[in-house]
Amino acid sequence: MLMPRVMPCLLLKNGALVKTVKFKDPAYIGDPINAIRIYNEKEVDELIFLDITATLEKREPPYKILSEIASECFMPVTYGGGVRDVETIRKILSLGIEKVAINSYAVENPEFIRAAADKFGSSTIVVSIDVRKKMFGRYEVFIHDGRKSTGLDPLEFASTMETMGAGEILLTAIDRDGTQEGYDLDLIKKVAGAVGVPVVACGGAGKVDDFRMAVKEAGASACAAGSMVVYFGRNRAVLITFPEREKLEEILK
């Protein structure tokens, strides 16, 4: 039986793992390789790494760290951050990373997604969409680490990206990031209902039941979690962790 995937979404800044709240105040978590060893032991379904400053600093992806990550990871890995040409994608894949996420550049040049999907196959290309809730409950796509508004509606944008060949949508609710208050189910429901490709819910996971709601009630194909898998307890003490597989199976099957 195919189980909905649950995956840590880990943020990189200057080569270290950090965790943000609503895309702000990156707090130091630790060394990515140490974290991977623990997630390997826990046999997590998949991992996402996002370099949150690559685009802002007009920088290439951190190839050296990605190479170390790939040689330690025996599960699928998605990398995002600073990807704006096919040569960069080729380089990332050659290290042993399976999927590449594109965020800002998908808005700036949507045709790039078509070119990338044609060249590397749809299942390799993830479009990452960061969304803020505006006045009157209207949703809007933001780029450049949530700093730049685009005027785009996430439903329409996700559909366009599917047409261009995106194989998966990583959908992040900026206002929920780091809050552990639960996913934005309304947003997930809208986007998952509008596209045929898998939607990965991100932003707000705080407990195992949040995964169930995202999948069963809102139609997400997979769930990403940040704070929940790097912090423990109310004081947010750093602890790399992951829910027990049996518990996830019980709640998601």
Added chain:
Amino acid sequence: MIVIIDYGMGNLGSILNMLKKVGVRDAKISSHPKDIEQADKLILPGVGAFDTGMHHLRETGLIPLLNEKVLKAKTPTLGVCLGMQLMAKVSEEGELPGLGWFDAETIRFRFDFKHTGLKIPHMGWNTVNIKQAGTLFKDMYPQARFYFVHSFHLVAHEATNVLTTTEYGYEFASAMQREHIMAAQFHPEKSHKFGMKLYKNFVEYA
């Protein structure tokens, strides 16, 4: 030496990483005829479309050499994902003939989203029903699960070639073996200890 055949389709680094993990020191990613001639074992990987894959493979000029190595010299060979699909005779996805190493055809999943609620591609972790252990599933962990990403799958005309089936809409052949020719539709290089065991079995096969 194990050679991972590079024909420009997909993620070869992760297979090399996995081979290193299971203790292989002389694995190599290559499209050089000399390397393939000298290989003790071959891995045919691949991600993407059937025709693009066959087209790229033809362009390397390696097909006659591969047929020689695999069919005549009986070099143990493992096909992974698209690599498995290319080992069929034909595919619904394309016009070009496949390698034909399995008496099988490659077809698209036959169900529609409206009836089943199942999305294509079949993406994520799924279990396998082991029909026969063959080489690849010898001493496999119980409740083994593997990572899949694919929209097409093989239909074996020779039931004895099927090692495992997997359920997605219906049961399909997820791993096959005909003597020294083996194949997996999933990505064992991305399937934790289960995939490690599978590669170890392939590496130790003599």
